[in-house]
Amino acid sequence: MHLAIIMDGNGRWAKKRGLKRVEGHKKGAEVVKEITAYCANSPEIKILTLYAFSTENWKRPKMETDFLMKLLENWLKKELETYIKNDVKFEVIGDISKFFPKLRKRIEYTKETTKNNKRLTQVLALNYGGRDEITRAVKKIIKKNEEITQENIQKNLDINEDVDLLIRTSGEIRVSNFLLWQIAYAEMFFTPTLWPDFTSRELEQILNNFKKRQRRFGGI
Ligand code: IPE
Ligand code: IPE
Ligand code: MG
Numbered sequence: 001m002h003l004a005i006i007m008d009g010n011g012r013w014a015k016k017r018g019l020k021r022v023e024g025h026k027k028g029a030e031v032v033k034e035i036t037a038y039c040a041n042s043p044e045i046k047i048l049t050l051y052a053f054s055t056e057n058w059k060r061p062k063m064e065t066d067f068l069m070k071l072l073e074n075w076l077k078k079e080l081e082t083y084i085k086n087d088v089k090f091e092v093i094g095d096i097s098k099f100f101p102k103l104r105k106r107i108e109y110t111k112e113t114t115k116n117n118k119r120l121t122q123v124l125a126l127n128y129g130g131r132d133e134i135t136r137a138v139k140k141i142i143k144k145n146e147e148i149t150q151e152n153i154q155k156n157l158d159i160n161e162d163v164d165l166l167i168r169t170s171g172e173i174r175v176s177n178f179l180l181w182q183i184a185y186a187e188m189f190f191t192p193t194l195w196p197d198f199t200s201r202e203l204e205q206i207l208n209n210f211k212k213r214q215r216r217f218g219g220i
Contacts, residue, residue, distance in 0.1 A: 001164040002047040003039065004186070006178055007032070009170030009194030016194075022067045027196035029075050033082060038200035040086040040120040042207075047121045047161055049093070051178050055129030072126070073103045076110045083110065087119040093158035094128030095136070123159060130180030133158050157181060165210050167203075169195045185217050 007028060014024030032050060039045040053068060076090075083090055090110045099107070107126075137156035141148055154160055163179055163186040171192040175183065189206050191198075 001044050002049065002161045003045050004049040004163045004166045004179055004183070005035070006051045006166070006168040006176065007195040008168060008172055010196055012170065013194040013196040021064060024196055025068060025071055029071060031196055031198050033079065034200055035198070035203060036088060036120070036122050037082070037086055038203060040088050045120065047123060049123040049125060049159065049163070049179065051125045051128065053094070053126050053128070054177055055127055055132050056177065069099065069103055073106050076106050080110060080113060083114045083117065087117045088114065089117040089121045090114045091121055091123045092126055093123055093133065094126040095132060096126050099127070125178065129177045131177060134181055154181065162186070165189065167191065167206060169193050169198050185215070187213050187215065
């Protein structure tokens with residue numbers, strides 16, 4: 001199955017503790033590690049897509065966006081071992097063409113080094129927006145002079161697999177431009193837990209709830 005998570009609430013988690021917002025992002029990165037390890041050990045989860053930075057997140061103060069880019073670079077460096085140990089393949093969706101070159105290199109290196117890993121594919125959504133993704137897909141099709149069909153649009157997206165379960169933390173009940181095409185028939189789960197407080201235990205409970213749902217895809 002394809003599990004997608006909107007990791008939200010880092011800033012509020014930090015504020016509640018009288019800390020700076022960036023401390024919430026640091027704690028949030030640790031949770032990514034725990035949840036990814038859990039998913040790598042779960043036989044049914046094949047893809048884990050995590051919303052890490054949206055096309056709209058550039059509206060934040062430069063200090064915060066700079067911090068997030070640096071955090072990502074250091075994290076990929078530090079966690080390469082973990083990707084290898086857990087047999088996790090790393091991929092990216094979104095438009096990273098304007099990221100600073102050192103970060104882009106680090107992303108490419110992590111992708112290349114983990115490309116044959118099999119247990120789980122972890123996809124990070126970076127400078128990602130669902131509308132941007134669909135627009136870029138349609139542009140690619142026009143450039144190739146191909147026919148515009150649903151199948152062809154799906155094929156030209158950054159990620160082709162439909163989402164089975166979408167989780168958002170932090171109590172917000174919205175999708176904020178995440179995987180708009182791929183969530184057409186996703187089951188959704190919204191939890192008030194802030195991302196830095198999210199645990200694999202809670203994920204397990206959500207997965208149990210998901211298994212009990214009857215998906216109809218328009219049928220009866
Ligand atoms: C999610 O947490 C992480 C990113 C968007 C990078 P937020 O930073 O949005 O935290 P809140 O929503 O302000 O609490
Ligand atoms: C969505 O969270 C983006 C990520 C989790 C990376 P936001 O915090 O940016 O979303 P809004 O602004 O509350 O909708
Ligand atoms: Mg938020």
